[in-house]
Amino acid sequence: MSMPTVLIIDDEVEFASTLCQRLKLRGMATVDVHSGVEGLDALKKMNPDIIILDLKMPDMSGLDVLEKIKELDSTIEVIMLTGHGSAGSGVEAKKRGAFAYVMKPLDIAELMAIIESAHKKRGKG
Amino acid sequence: MSRHRHWLEKLIPAPKTNDDYGCNITREYRRFSRGLSIILLILVLAPLTLVSVLAHYQYENLLQEEEQDQLVLNLEEAQLTIEHYVSELQSVIQFVARDDRYEELLDPKKLEALFVRLKSEYPGFADIEVIDSNGRQKTYFGNYSLGEQDYSNQIWYKKVMLQGLYISSVFSGFRDVPHFVIAVSRKHPEKEDLWVLRVTIDGKTLQHFIDTIRTSYSDDMFLVDSEGITTTQPLKYGKIGEICIFHRIAGEEEKTFVSKMSSGITIVKKTVGNQKVNHAVASLVNAPWKLVLIKEQYLHASSWTQFKIKLITMFLTCVVIAIFVIIEISTAITTHLRVSDKKRQQLYSEAEHSNKLASIGRLAAGVAHEINNPLSIINQKTGLVQDFMEFSGDFEHKEAMAEALAGIQSSINRCKTITHRLLGFARHTDVETEELDVNSLLREVIDFLAREATYNQIRIDFDLDLDVGKIMSDRGPLQQVFLNITNNAIDAIGDHGTIVLSSRKVDQKSILIKIADDGPGMSTEVQERIFEPFFTTKETGKGTGLGLSITYGLVRKLGGDIKVISELGEGTTFKITLPVQQSE
Numbered sequence: 075m076s077m078p079t080v081l082i083i084d085d086e087v088e089f090a091s092t093l094c095q096r097l098k099l100r101g102m103a104t105v106d107v108h109s110g111v112e113g114l115d116a117l118k119k120m121n122p123d124i125i126i127l128d129l130k131m132p133d134m135s136g137l138d139v140l141e142k143i144k145e146l147d148s149t150i151e152v153i154m155l156t157g158h159g160s161a162g163s164g165v166e167a168k169k170r171g172a173f174a175y176v177m178k179p180l181d182i183a184e185l186m187a188i189i190e191s192a193h194k195k196r197g198k199g
Numbered sequence: 200m201s202r203h204r205h206w207l208e209k210l211i212p213a214p215k216t217n218d219d220y221g222c223n224i225t226r227e228y229r230r231f232s233r234g235l236s237i238i239l240l241i242l243v244l245a246p247l248t249l250v251s252v253l254a255h256y257q258y259e260n261l262l263q264e265e266e267q268d269q270l271v272l273n274l275e276e277a278q279l280t281i282e283h284y285v286s287e288l289q290s291v292i293q294f295v296a297r298d299d300r301y302e303e304l305l306d307p308k309k310l311e312a313l314f315v316r317l318k319s320e321y322p323g324f325a326d327i328e329v330i331d332s333n334g335r336q337k338t339y340f341g342n343y344s345l346g347e348q349d350y351s352n353q354i355w356y357k358k359v360m361l362q363g364l365y366i367s368s369v370f371s372g373f374r375d376v377p378h379f380v381i382a383v384s385r386k387h388p389e390k391e392d393l394w395v396l397r398v399t400i401d402g403k404t405l406q407h408f409i410d411t412i413r414t415s416y417s418d419d420m421f422l423v424d425s426e427g428i429t430t431t432q433p434l435k436y437g438k439i440g441e442i443c444i445f446h447r448i449a450g451e452e453e454k455t456f457v458s459k460m461s462s463g464i465t466i467v468k469k470t471v472g473n474q475k476v477n478h479a480v481a482s483l484v485n486a487p488w489k490l491v492l493i494k495e496q497y498l499h500a501s502s503w504t505q506f507k508i509k510l511i512t513m514f515l516t517c518v519v520i521a522i523f524v525i526i527e528i529s530t531a532i533t534t535h536l537r538v539s540d541k542k543r544q545q546l547y548s549e550a551e552h553s554n555k556l557a558s559i560g561r562l563a564a565g566v567a568h569e570i571n572n573p574l575s576i577i578n579q580k581t582g583l584v585q586d587f588m589e590f591s592g593d594f595e596h597k598e599a600m601a602e603a604l605a606g607i608q609s610s611i612n613r614c615k616t617i618t619h620r621l622l623g624f625a626r627h628t629d630v631e632t633e634e635l636d637v638n639s640l641l642r643e644v645i646d647f648l649a650r651e652a653t654y655n656q657i658r659i660d661f662d663l664d665l666d667v668g669k670i671m672s673d674r675g676p677l678q679q680v681f682l683n684i685t686n687n688a689i690d691a692i693g694d695h696g697t698i699v700l701s702s703r704k705v706d707q708k709s710i711l712i713k714i715a716d717d718g719p720g721m722s723t724e725v726q727e728r729i730f731e732p733f734f735t736t737k738e739t740g741k742g743t744g745l746g747l748s749i750t751y752g753l754v755r756k757l758g759g760d761i762k763v764i765s766e767l768g769e770g771t772t773f774k775i776t777l778p779v780q781q782s783e
Contacts, residue, residue: 157571
């Protein structure tokens with residue numbers, strides 16, 4: 075089973091970099107960027123399997139970024155991160171094609187399980 | 200105007216209202232009630248008293264006038280009757296003493312015959328005599344023959360010679376019985392001299408006459424002569440032949456009434472002993488007598504006193520009734536005011552409470568959101584350290600460090616629960632409505648808790664109204680509401696108890712859900728704070744104090760209302776009102 079490449083898009087630098095490190099420790103090729111625009115650029119360069127995307131960012135909302143990602147490559151699985159715990163936003167994101175949503179502060183085990191199933195769905199896991 | 204208002208406010212102070220319904224407030228309302236009563240009493244009693252007093256005096260004056268009019272009328276009538284009688288006697292005597300009868304009357308037999316004829320008509324005639332121009336008695340017929348009398352020096356004789364007619368006072372004279380005299384003088388048929396026919400009339404005749412005309416209206420009626428000596432026997436006041444007792448008594452308010460019929464009537468108020476009387480006097484035109492009528496003043500008679508007592512009793516009864524009614528009205532108004540004040544205060548407190556809860560909610564959400572981000576970082580950093588430890592070999596204190604990190608992680612999880620709940624309490628998501636059967640939803644929720652309840656030997660009963668039907672609401676939040684309250688009820692009971700869930704249709708627009716337990720209940724203080732975030736009665740660490748505030752927020756978001764009714768030792772009931780339709 076190959077490890078997925080993961081792109082983390084979150085404006086909270088400390089959070090994104092730490093999560094990036096942790097995923098790297100678990101053997102995943104991971105890159106973290108800190109805005110929607112940077113995220114879309116990185117997507118074109120690295121072609122990730124899975125994107126972990128924050129719902130609330132200052133430049134573009136997570137849902138807009140999600141839409142763009144899906145326009146560029148609909149096969150990429152996106153896991154939404156939300157600080158609100160809002161079922162409404164999560165449901166909306168899922169309607170727009172997100173694989174799942176995870177509430178902050180997140181549990182690494184839970185996230186790993188979701189990444190694994192997303193990777194499986196993509197057919198690489 | 201403002202001064203009036205100030206004056207009125209002093210008398211009827213507006214009760215101050217605040218949250219404390221203690222004795223001070225009761226006193227305020229009592230003062231208000233008292234002020235109101237006083238104003239109403241003045242408004243009612245002042246005109247009542249004024250009208251009563253004025254009416255009384257007016258009526259009294261009217262009565263007095265009426266009484267005096269009546270007195271004048273009666274006396275006038277009596278006066279005319281006596282005058283008529285006297286003038287009749289006078290006419291008879293003048294008739295029999297025709298000028299040419301002088302010689303005839305000198306014959307004692309003819310005089311006797313005349314006397315007998317006259318006596319048959321007027322039984323009061325006592326004697327008759329003819330007197331010549333020298334004042335000597337020529338003939339006499341009667342019971343009191345005193346021999347030949349010489350009247351030439353007597354005043355009456357002089358008067359009759361001068362005036363042609365004389366009527367005397369009542370006197371005893373030679374006869375020693377009361378009598379009066381009517382004498383007429385006539386011209387001698389042959390000489391130029393005058394002769395006199397004198398008739399003595401028994402005083403009893405006059406007495407009899409007075410007794411006849413004395414009406415029930417008068418208390419007493421009698422004749423007095425020009426000297427004030429009573430010439431007929433009064434019924435009550437004095438004796439015949441004595442100075443009339445009223446002659447000596449000074450009176451007050453003298454009034455004279457003059458009419459076409461009489462020469463003038465004088466009415467004077469006088470007091471005899473304890474009795475106040477009207478003393479009315481009328482002079483007779485054709486006799487030297489005065490007719491006196493005595494009548495007790497009506498205003499001092501017992502019938503007037505009785506009438507006054509009745510009047511005062513009625514007035515006092517009205518006053519008592521007015522006082523009673525006014526006090527009742529004031530109390531009713533005050534009670535009404537107090538109840539509405541209390542209701543308004545409660546509404547105000549409720550509005551304030553929900554406002555406070557909303558503010559706290561917003562604040563809590565803000566805080567939670569702000570804390571959530573650093574919390575995520577701490578979480579990740581802790582996780583990263585844990586990862587490093589996991590992927591590196593053994594080192595000194597590794598185990599202790601791992602333990603410390605697990606402690607941090609556990610605290611992070613606790614904070615996470617709190618922030619999530621806080622965010623849930625205040626989140627601004629739209630309500631997703633669907634058609635729901637509330638009764639089924641209640642049963643579904645209880646299915647979750649049935650095991651725990653059974654374990655604690657708590658019975659859960661349903662009292663569901665089938666008419667409740669379906670409502671438009673959001674399933675998730677509603678489930679959470681029922682779950683939270685029922686869960687709290689189970690916690691409150693501990694073990695052995697009953698929870699009753701009931702539903703009822705209030706009207707076309709709303710339904711009511713009641714969740715009642717027979718647990719220990721709560722104090723008023725706890726009830727007031729029960730929906731505040733972080734307020735908990737559970738042991739530290741066991742409850743976040745957010746369950747009911749979240750519930751409150753959810754119910755409000757669904758357009759409903761939640762209330763708690765509880766009494767210590769009796770149990771607690773949560774009443775949830777929900778709209779049948781969600782408003783736009």
